[in-house]
Amino acid sequence: MVKAVVGANWGDEGKGKITDMLATESDVVVRFQGGANAGHTIKNAYGKFALHLLPSGVFNGNVTNVIGNGVALNIPTLLKELQGIVDRGVPAPRLLVSDRAQMVMPYHILFDQYEEERLGGRSFGSTKSGIAPFYSDKYAKIGFQVCELFHEEALKEKLRSVLEVKNVLLAELYHKPLLDADEIFAQMMEWKKGIAPYVADVHSFLRDAEKAGKTILLEGQLGSLKDPDHGIYPMVTSSSTLAGYGAIGAGLPPYAIKEVITVVKCYSSAVGAGAFVSEIFGEEAETLRRNGADGGEYGATTGRPRRVGWFDAVASRYGCEMQGTTQVVLTIIDALGYLDEIPVCVGYEIDGQVTREFPVTPLLEKAKPVLTTLPGWKCDVSGIRKYEDLPENCRSYIEFIEKELGCPITMVSNGPAREDIILR
Numbered sequence: 001m002v003k004a005v006v007g008a009n010w011g012d013e014g015k016g017k018i019t020d021m022l023a024t025e026s027d028v029v030v031r032f033q034g035g036a037n038a039g040h041t042i043k044n045a046y047g048k049f050a051l052h053l054l055p056s057g058v059f060n061g062n063v064t065n066v067i068g069n070g071v072a073l074n075i076p077t078l079l080k081e082l083q084g085i086v087d088r089g090v091p092a093p094r095l096l097v098s099d100r101a102q103m104v105m106p107y108h109i110l111f112d113q114y115e116e117e118r119l120g121g122r123s124f125g126s127t128k129s130g131i132a133p134f135y136s137d138k139y140a141k142i143g144f145q146v147c148e149l150f151h152e153e154a155l156k157e158k159l160r161s162v163l164e165v166k167n168v169l170l171a172e173l174y175h176k177p178l179l180d181a182d183e184i185f186a187q188m189m190e191w192k193k194g195i196a197p198y199v200a201d202v203h204s205f206l207r208d209a210e211k212a213g214k215t216i217l218l219e220g221q222l223g224s225l226k227d228p229d230h231g232i233y234p235m236v237t238s239s240s241t242l243a244g245y246g247a248i249g250a251g252l253p254p255y256a257i258k259e260v261i262t263v264v265k266c267y268s269s270a271v272g273a274g275a276f277v278s279e280i281f282g283e284e285a286e287t288l289r290r291n292g293a294d295g296g297e298y299g300a301t302t303g304r305p306r307r308v309g310w311f312d313a314v315a316s317r318y319g320c321e322m323q324g325t326t327q328v329v330l331t332i333i334d335a336l337g338y339l340d341e342i343p344v345c346v347g348y349e350i351d352g353q354v355t356r357e358f359p360v361t362p363l364l365e366k367a368k369p370v371l372t373t374l375p376g377w378k379c380d381v382s383g384i385r386k387y388e389d390l391p392e393n394c395r396s397y398i399e400f401i402e403k404e405l406g407c408p409i410t411m412v413s414n415g416p417a418r419e420d421i422i423l424r
Helices: 014-025 075-087 105-123 131-139 145-150 152-172 183-198 204-212 243-250 282-291 313-323 394-407
Strands: 002-007 028-031 040-044 045-053 064-067 094-098 216-223 257-265 268-270 307-309 327-331 340-351 353-354 366-376 409-413 421-424
Touching: 002 014, 002 243, 014 040, 014 216, 014 257, 014 327, 014 409, 028 183, 028 204, 028 268, 028 409, 064 204, 075 183, 075 282, 094 183, 094 204, 105 152, 105 183, 145 183, 152 183, 152 327, 204 216, 216 243, 243 257, 257 313, 313 340, 313 394, 327 394, 340 394, 366 394
Parallel strands: 002 216, 002 257, 028 064, 028 216, 064 094, 257 327, 327 409
Antiparallel strands: 040 045, 268 307, 340 353, 340 366, 409 421
16 A cells, blocks of 8 residues: 655654654555755654655665655765664665665755855845755756666766866856856765665566555655645745645655655744745744653754744645545644644635635735634643543544544644554
């Protein structure tokens, strides 16, 4: 069976923990999109980890971990991350890298930095990991697949051709030093040595695993609202964050995906720029940020303070719909125990009209939150393992969200560790 674990919001919903937990009963975990621009924070018996490219199944010896063809593969980052977990006592995981995955090139990272610099106040709030230039080149058909590392003469010739155009941009638009094809080729040959043991025909492996009835988890990065088609465009990521893309980014038929487990946070948070209707500010925001996800609401990759706000039922319902959600995991419920009352955004007011539908970006930027308030539970709920043991007001909050989403909440996370989960 193939299951997708994806986010309903802006990312940082807690997907890594849920994948890590579900991986204990799985055979394969696949990263199917995105790159090292976002991270999954995981806390388990080995310690606390921020993964960026490695699938969240790496802590489970029974799992084969796969980097799918849809991933923006930064080879030095992947190898460093792999060595980093082994150095901390994690047994070397089984890892396969798709021979069709494309590589983040050194100049992708440079162009990302140069463009943000050029845009100044109009920038996209990029993590400067090279993601937008990478996907631009992929779809302009001038990217490099992993398999090309093993065809050196053709690679050298293509690299020279690609750099002709890149160097014009560097000279005329950015006024930066030019790129040297021989230097980059030498770097790529070093990558080849490190990545060669892991390169595989991932499509065939997954096809056979699916036919054999293995449990395959597709692990998404970021969330619905960062999808380039259905999110808060243009303040989105550059690859599809939706479960539907999981089939493409892994190399599976779309009908193989039987479960879509959508992770939803019990309040809102976002990294980077873009419309965020339920956002709060000042001391109110700082208190929520401090009480939030383990260690506070700071980006796993960037360390940047995340923007925070109240639970947004409009955005979250839309996010679940776009994912094709079959079940919801509600995370970080333990963060809200300090509040007397908990505001929830249940509608958007746009030009004097109230809507429950998630609008396109120009309208979203004018939206004001319509809030309702629920009573808080004023106690620490971490450590509780049974749903019926949660305070009544906490259960009421969860059930209110479930009704707003229109999807069953099957799990509630009330702490950072793998075992901090309540099954309903």
